[in-house]
Amino acid sequence: MxxxxxxxxxxxxxxxxxxxxxxxxxxxxxxxxxxxxxxxxxxxxxxxxxxxxxxxxxxxxxxxxxxxxxxxxxxxxxxxxxxxxxxxxLMNKVLEVNEKDFLIKVQPGVTRTQLNKELKKYGLFFPVDPGADATLGGMAATNASGTTSVRYGIMRDQVRDLEVVLADGSIIHSGGRAAKSSSGYHLNSLFVGSEGTLGIFTELTIKVYGIPEHSLAARAVFPTIEEVVSAVNSILQAGIPVARCELVDARSIKQVNDFKGTAYPESPTLFLEFHGNEAGLKEDVEFTQELVTDQGCQEIIFETDSKAVAELWDARHTLAYAFTHGAPSKQMMVTDVCVPMSELAGAIINARAALEKSGIDGALLGHVGDGNYHALIMIDKEDEEDVRRAVEFNQHIVEYALSRGGTCTGEHGVGVGKKKYQRLEHGEAYNVMAMIKKSLDPKCILNPDKIIDKY
Structure with a gap:
């Protein structure tokens, strides 16, 4: 060759x-x-x-x-x-920190943890947390979000400029350093989430934020999923600046208890985190407690000590490990959809019923502050029947989400797994996407047959 x-x-x-x-x-x-x-x-x-x-x-x-x-x-x-x-x-350098503009410039191989370690000495942090210690380039490529998106937004909201190498080797910039612009097409939004199908990111200019003066976490236990979602709606409607808002279902809590030897109530649980100043947080706590109590909360525990906060969130962050440890002969399959907040409770209840009908063990959890939830299931890849049931379950929750005005993926991206739903979700707009792909990559050499069918 x-x-x-x-x-x-x-x-x-x-x-x-x-x-x-x-x-x-x-x-x-x-x-x-x-x-x-x-x-x-x-x-x-x-x-x-x-x-x-x-x-x-x-x-x-x-x-x-x-x-x-x-x-x-x-x-x-x-x-x-x-x-x-x-x-x-190897392209993993933090190239510039401009603390006055709250902007940083990085190469695509810089990881989230590496960046926040560098930013700490400036009193800054990067909020997008997809769970894995992913690279910034990869996070931009999939338009990642995660636990803090309810307050700080998703990856697309953070990117101010991209240096992109196109299919023919030419190099362009998609934006600039200004906070806003009405000039030309918004290429940042085109390239973020393109998953390497339109170009390769070689530099990223990204927004960062001041480290909050105080943070506080809470765990609230509810009898039903509907009451959890109602409580979330009440918190958001009240304008409380919640930084994280995570739902973990009863099956998830049981797995954590089995894995860690804890004794958390095995009911739908809402994990919350608040960022702000001390006086403001005190008011937020009191108001939140009133709101969740009105929505049927059975127990709510607040923590301010950093070690206690970390221990509280540990149940959410170690959930994947708890399941893989409990079924070492199986492989985890994680999928996601996103629906309007008004449809979220129904979507999760429907997904739980479909999961139980399939006979596959799994859990439901999600970033419920923006309608995004995940199904985490354990499958035997060598068992064709197991794989078939998992694929059918995934298809069910995707089609349910699309029928309710949602999307086949809230943050994981399309890749090959969700490509078959693109025409169903986007209709005629899919053809516009295909035209853009062909224009920028006429020979179809950039990550071919991902998102858009190969031509």
Missing amino acids: DYKKDLEEIFPSDRITTNETVLTQHSKDESYHETSLPHIVVFPINTLEVSKAMKIANKYEVPVIPFGLGTSLEGHVIPYEGGITIDLS
């Missing part, structure tokens, strides 16, 4: 490989989807190298898949047609 020889002229031997172990590492993500090996993996250290690699790929019409840490959940980075995987993990 001549393109490999061309790549070897750009990348030194320690940053280009066909080693089977490395290829295998880049053949998968954290999803249940089938693996597939790339033909070669390269590790650029700057934008120019990415551009040169893309020019070679364009010349030989070879597929290119950008890769961060492989934490995605819908097969986004699996190279089903082989080709070149561009691993961006």
